[in-house]
Amino acid sequence: MTGQRSLTSRGRARQQALVAAAADLFLAKGFAAVTVDEIVAAAGGSKTNVYRQFGGKEGLFIEVVEVLSAEFLSPLVQLDLGRTGRAAGLEILGRTLLRQLLEPRHIAFQRMILASSDLFPGLMARWLETGPRQSQAIISRFLGPGAESGRLALFFHDMIVTDPVLRAMMGETPPWDEIEAQIDAAAAMVARLLPQD
Amino acid sequence: MTGQRSLTSRGRARQQALVAAAADLFLAKGFAAVTVDEIVAAAGGSKTNVYRQFGGKEGLFIEVVEVLSAEFLSPLVQLDLGRTGRAAGLEILGRTLLRQLLEPRHIAFQRMILASSDLFPGLMARWLETGPRQSQAIISRFLGPGAESGRLALFFHDMIVTDPVLRAMMGETPPWDEIEAQIDAAAAMVARLLPQD
DNA sequence: CCACTTTGATACTATCTAGTATCAAAACGG
DNA sequence: CCGTTTTGATACTAGATAGTATCAAAGTGG
Numbered sequence: 001m002t003g004q005r006s007l008t009s010r011g012r013a014r015q016q017a018l019v020a021a022a023a024d025l026f027l028a029k030g031f032a033a034v035t036v037d038e039i040v041a042a043a044g045g046s047k048t049n050v051y052r053q054f055g056g057k058e059g060l061f062i063e064v065v066e067v068l069s070a071e072f073l074s075p076l077v078q079l080d081l082g083r084t085g086r087a088a089g090l091e092i093l094g095r096t097l098l099r100q101l102l103e104p105r106h107i108a109f110q111r112m113i114l115a116s117s118d119l120f121p122g123l124m125a126r127w128l129e130t131g132p133r134q135s136q137a138i139i140s141r142f143l144g145p146g147a148e149s150g151r152l153a154l155f156f157h158d159m160i161v162t163d164p165v166l167r168a169m170m171g172e173t174p175p176w177d178e179i180e181a182q183i184d185a186a187a188a189m190v191a192r193l194l195p196q197d
Numbered sequence: 198m199t200g201q202r203s204l205t206s207r208g209r210a211r212q213q214a215l216v217a218a219a220a221d222l223f224l225a226k227g228f229a230a231v232t233v234d235e236i237v238a239a240a241g242g243s244k245t246n247v248y249r250q251f252g253g254k255e256g257l258f259i260e261v262v263e264v265l266s267a268e269f270l271s272p273l274v275q276l277d278l279g280r281t282g283r284a285a286g287l288e289i290l291g292r293t294l295l296r297q298l299l300e301p302r303h304i305a306f307q308r309m310i311l312a313s314s315d316l317f318p319g320l321m322a323r324w325l326e327t328g329p330r331q332s333q334a335i336i337s338r339f340l341g342p343g344a345e346s347g348r349l350a351l352f353f354h355d356m357i358v359t360d361p362v363l364r365a366m367m368g369e370t371p372p373w374d375e376i377e378a379q380i381d382a383a384a385a386m387v388a389r390l391l392p393q394d
Numbered sequence: 395c396c397a398c399t400t401t402g403a404t405a406c407t408a409t410c411t412a413g414t415a416t417c418a419a420a421a422c423g424g
Numbered sequence: 425c426c427g428t429t430t431t432g433a434t435a436c437t438a439g440a441t442a443g444t445a446t447c448a449a450a451g452t453g454g
Contacts, residue, residue, distance in 0.1 A: 118227040158359040
């Protein structure tokens with residue numbers, strides 16, 4: 001028994017404030033470097049909330065990751081590429097994906113996930129599923145059916161994503177021009193191998 | 198003054214034992230989860246050594262990273278691909294690289310680096326330089342001069358490395374067959390775009 | 395308006411662990 | 425060998441912080 005039945009409106013507000021404050025702090029400094037007192041100071045209320053509503057610091061962190069994962073869920077899902085050519089479609093997919101991935105908040109999220117994977121086994125696997133795998137699946141679907149599409153989608157994804165994201169995680173986000181050039185080059189490369197337009 | 202002039206043979210032995218023990222522990226559990234007492238218990242001697250010879254836990258960690266970085270320095274450097282064809286050469290490069298990268302000890306190393314990057318800014322940048330950048334440069338050199346070689350080398354590298362390494366970090370190392378198939382597909386793809394054999 | 399439940403503030407406990415101080419034992423060198 | 429330096433064992437200090445206990449205040453609902 002957590003000793004709790006229902007939340008008052010004030011309670012719900014505090015809950016959201018806690019998640020929001022915790023998200024900002026965890027993103028900025030990582031799980032270990034943030035103290036519960038600090039979160040409470042930022043959100044208002046008191047430690048009691050954290051322990052009554054989330055069970056503790058780790059519970060709150062898990063909740064934060066859930067919320068952020070939803071926030072970052074591939075923006076590719078709502079993309080309609082009806083009758084675009086192969087190369088042009090890939091270029092759009094690539095730009096849309098990278099614009100999102102390189103958002104400072106997302107870069108911080110990815111850093112946080114990687115840095116916390118020691119303490120939270122399974123976190124990385126979960127992120128891989130809801131993030132990269134999702135994007136790859138959408139690219140693959142655009143390229144059409146067949147195993148070859150899957151492989152090419154994975155290649156395309158890793159070609160355009162890996163390097164810019166790594167550099168951004170180190171604080172050296174590449175200029176957007178350069179990124180577009182990479183995307184276009186990769187798109188042309190892949191399109192040339194699937195010329196069934 | 199560290200209050201220390203020279204090391205006796207016993208001292209040197211302890212120093213190495215400390216680095217070795219610390220490396221194993223840090224690789225297994227990450228920086229934060231390892232205590233100095235634990236390292237000392239594994240290496241013999243006493244805490245005094247850690248503080249006199251390395252200045253503290255962080256100093257010892259830095260030393261461990263140095264040693265491990267050297268241990269993992271791209272094995273591609275000593276590879277002679279004199280008169281191999283483009284595709285064949287890329288296949289060899291790819292296999293050599295991945296064989297090394299997927300070693301459990303290296304996967305643990307990469308996890309450790311990523312997980313420690315919050316506490317040790319610059320660590321990731323350093324790793325990127327001595328690891329991936331090095332490999333990419335070697336691939337690029339094999340492909341010949343020109344900016345296009347650089348881009349293709351980066352593409353090839355990220356196509357074959359990103360996914361297997363990520364999966365390995367999550368404990369799901371892909372079967373070697375599959376990896377070879379990916380390498381060969383990527384090599385064929387790249388070779389087709391640079392057909393100046 | 396009045397029981398009853400949820401929320402808040404605060405002080406406290408318990409634990410963990412990096413780093414230090416101290417003195418004893420071993421190694422070294424002339 | 426004997427004085428000096430290096431190494432070792434151990435106990436201790438200091439600081440940080442997750443989690444709890446307690447009671448006061450605010451909401452809530454009949």
